Amino acid sequence: MLRTYKAILHGDQVEWLEQPPEKSGAVQVHITVLEEPTAEPTRERGRAMAEALAALARRGTFAEITDPVAWQRELRVERVLPDRES
Secondary structure, three states: OOOOOOEEEEOOEEEEOOOOOOOOOOOOOOOOOOOOOOHHHHHHHHHHHHHHHHHHHHHOOOOOOOOHHHHHHHHOOOOOOOOOOO
16 A cells, blocks of 8 residues: 655655654665745736636626625535435
8 A cells, every 4th residue: 555654855854843754674666756836836827816806896796795604605605416315
């Protein structure tokens, strides 16, 4: 069975970030390097999201929603699913 353990690779040394595997001796591993996203695309996505939300606010898109909690409950009303008892 494959299990995932979080770690940081320092050259040829592995630093476990959580509980390491409970194995003694040599263990065969496959290491996947996760590319770190740069801060700029995240900042740009945040800016684009803020602009979209501001545009929705200017248009009054959700102005008719007086009770957001009730509105969400209405959207999430259970519906009959195919091949299931109601």
